[in-house]
Amino acid sequence: MASTDDADDKAKSPSSPKVVYKDPDDGRQRFLLELEFVQCLSNPTYIHYLAQNRYFEDEAFVGYLNYLQYWQRPEYLKFIMYPHCLYFLELLQNANFRNAMAHPGNKELAHRQQFYFWKNYRNNRLKHILPRPLPESAPDPPAPTAAPLRLPPAIPPTSGPSVAVPPMQFANAPGSVVAKNDTRNSGIDRRKRKKDG
Structure with missing residues (x-):
């Protein structure tokens, strides 16, 4: 009986260590669950679902959204695959x-x-990434000169069946901007070669 009294005294004493909960997997599962939830926020349809089912009316859930802002720190940010989720997480802080x-x-x-x-991300990024000349160091544009317009030679009439004019007749004209070995026309040439061969 004395041994149980000693055990009770040790449990009540302030110097006894408290039992601390320790995750069996060192928090990996919690990390993955929170990562998955945060990334789901990049989908407006999912946010609409949460709003329709009144999750945003629960103060505990709103507090959880506030807690999840730690994902914006660099040590966690590197795990995010859908960066729009962080933008929506920030917007969800607003009632x-x-x-x-x-x-x-x-x-x-x-x-x-x-x-x-x-859709426009790449083009918008390139506008800001590509170097631009400084306004004072930009050379003056040369004065425009009128170049004579070169027309392609006329197609002589044939006595046989009518010949269809190719839709890109100006593409192969001398002085044309489009090269003769343009990849847009290469498929037509291959088909002709297959029929002829």
């Missing part, structure tokens, strides 16, 4: 945006804007 995403029209608007961003 007006959360309420607006309950409406299908706003979901479609967000989806369209995301599509146009992806």
Whole structure:
């Protein structure tokens, strides 16, 4: 009986260590679940689903969205495959945006804007990446000179069946910008060679 009293005294004493919960997998599963959830936020349809099912009315869920902002730090950012999720995570901190995403029209608007961003991303990036000459060091453009217009030679009439004029007749004209070995016309040449051969 004395041994149980000693055990109770040790448990009540302030110097006894507290039991600390330790993840069996060192937090890997929690990390993966949070990563997956954060990346799901890049889909406006999923955000619309959350709004329709009133997840954004739950204060604990809104607090969880606030907690998830740690994904914007560089040590976690490198695991994100869909960077739009961070943009939407930032927008979800605003109650007006959360309420607006309950409406299908706003979901479609967000989806369209995301599509146009992806469609034009490369061209928009190149505008900012390619070097531009400084305004003061740019050379003056040469004065325009009128060059004579060269027309292709006329096709002589044939006595046989009528010959169709190729749609790109100006492409092979002398002085033309488009080269004769242009890849756009190479498929036609190959077909002709196959028929002739």
